[in-house]
Amino acid sequence: MDNELRASWNRLCDTLKESAGYIFDPARGADASEQAEGLRHQLRMFFWAYDRIVENNDPDHPELGWVYPFKVGQDNPDAMYMTAPVDLSHTYRLTGRIDTLRYLGLSLMDHSFGRGRITQLVDVGSPDLTDIGDGRIDVVFSPDPDPGDHVGDWFQVEPHPCRLFVRQFFSDWASEDQAELHFECLDPSGPPGRLDPVRTSQLFDELAREVDTVPEFWTDFAGGQRDLxxxxxxxxxxxxxxxxxxxxxxxxxxxxxxxxxxxxxxxxxxxxxxxxxxxxxxxxxxxxxxxxxxxxxxxxxxxxxxxxxxxxxxxxxxxxxxxxxxxxxxxxxxxxxxxxxxxxxxxxxxxxxxxxxxxxxxxxxxxxxxxxxxxxxxxxxxxxxxxxxxxxxxx
Structure with a gap:
């Protein structure tokens, strides 16, 4: 196993090195300053992918966290983006207070950017969420139906690999504050544990695939408009x-x-x-x-x-x-x-x-x-x- 773990680490390092080749493609028309920003973009995307794939990837014990700077896919400067891992064979609850910000958006979606269409299972915004009092929300995502006694919102969702993606939009930067949010799995399979070497090798390979495809995907997505x-x-x-x-x-x-x-x-x-x-x-x-x-x-x-x-x-x-x-x-x-x-x-x-x-x-x-x-x-x-x-x- 030691050899495979080391091999996956080496593949990751090699991929990070080679994946930036598109930045220097003359067809991009990028000057030296833009190429420097392109390399920074590559590292930012690696940082974001590492957080999702390795650091915060336990759906039994999810952490609703944000990464700064979140420079992905023409990110909205008025936003704070947050994600957490989800396994929809389990039940999850999001609670908190959202009355100080302009908009809260909740999406249950996969992150297969660059690998086909994105699947979104839930896409709801704060105007449609139930205020249970004092600007507070209580939202449940579950494979089970609403028992009928939940105060708030209940979304019955078919099992699908995904993450919770949260958009917080701030219009008046001076007066609108972050939402106070707490996200938890209500029926975890067991306690958190240390990294497993087999699983870690798989995660490193997944991280390598991400850094090899997603940064260039977003660059091509925008550049496609220039080409048209x-x-x-x-x-x-x-x-x-x-x-x-x-x-x-x-x-x-x-x-x-x-x-x-x-x-x-x-x-x-x-x-x-x-x-x-x-x-x-x-x-x-x-x-x-x-x-x-x-x-x-x-x-x-x-x-x-x-x-x-x-x-x-x-x-x-x-x-x-x-x-x-x-x-x-x-x-x-x-x-x-x-x-x-x-x-x-x-x-x-x-x-x-x-x-x-x-x-x-x-x-x-x-x-x-x-x-x-x-x-x-x-x-x-x-x-x-x-x-x-x-x-x-x-x-």
Whole structure:
């Protein structure tokens, strides 16, 4: 067994070394800075996969935990994502208080990214969860039917390999706090134990497969829009909600996305009348389909952070240089990547317009009475943003 354990470790190390080859593929058009970020992305994905596959992978004794930074699949900068292992031949209970955040989403789903369609067994959001008092929830996932006396929500689910995936969305970063959640298996098979060498070898091989496929899968997912010519335009996005559940998206949301290419002296003007919805956001990501630095820069914007013009239209400038207005999404020197918007629990799915223009012409494309921000104003906003983002992810 010692030889097999060592062999699985060596395979994992070799795979980690070789799996980054796609980052340096000239067809990606990634400059040296992007390649450096690509290597960091590879390590982040390894870190996330290790947490799920090795560290927190006991469905009898699950830990509902988060990984920071969670830079996976154009992660939402307004979110805290949490996961826990589940074996649906057992019964699980999620309790807690959720009244301080904008949205809580619960999904029971597998994580077969890059290996076929994602299966989602449950996809429910906080507007549809029962408040049992004082903003508290009591949710059960079980192979058994509801006995009829449970106060809260009960989901009878067929056994399927999966994890609980939790989305916490924060719109007003200053006033909305993390949910207080506790997740437990009510009928564990036995006590926790030490690692078994046979099982550990299997887990190392699974971890190797993950790091060899998933990071490149997400990169290809975003880059596919560039290959289709869906650049600096949402014209390809339908004006109705399209299910993204097979890719791991929530049925509670409508998504739209395109590839962007913006030079240092250029800007994109994003225009839309937002729908009536619980929450919305816009964000930018890089070549590797991970969010840009939202702690230190305004690389995302949501319904609490934006200003609508008097005509009800949202106008946002996406650029490397600060245009001196509230509605700015910063690219921070990243020349290409993905622009994504989300409408959460919306009554419609409007498609925004994008216009590429010289940065010098941005002012002429905004309403004349658009309020201006000074450099000091921006510094203060960025400092406040950083403080609240790091408060969310206490380290």
């Amino acid at each position: 010519g869906q650049i600096n335009s949402f014209d390809h996005v339908p004006s109705h909600k399209v299910s993204q559940s097979a890719q791991g998206g929530s049925e509670k949301q409508s998504y739209g996305q395109c590839w962007y290419e913006v030079g240092p002296d250029e800007a994109l003007l994003f225009e839309v009348t937002p729908p009536d919805c619980l929450y919305w956001n816009i964000q930018v990501g890089d070549t590797w389909y991970q969010s840009l630095d939202y702690v230190n820069l305004p690389t995302t914007m949501n319904d609490s952070q934006a200003r609508l013009d008097p005509d009800g239209v949202l106008r946002v400038v996406i650029s490397h240089e600060d245009p001196g207005i509230q509605n700015w999404i910063a690219l921070g020197g990243c020349p290409q990547g993905a622009v994504t918007y989300r409408w959460n629990n919306a009554d419609s799915a409007p498609v925004p317009t994008l216009r590429l223009m010289p940065f010098a012409e941005v002012g002429d494309s905004l309403l004349p009475d658009t309020p201006r921000l000074s450099a000091d104003d921006r510094t203060a906003l960025n400092a406040e943003r950083r403080r609240h983002a790091l408060r969310r992810f206490t380290r």
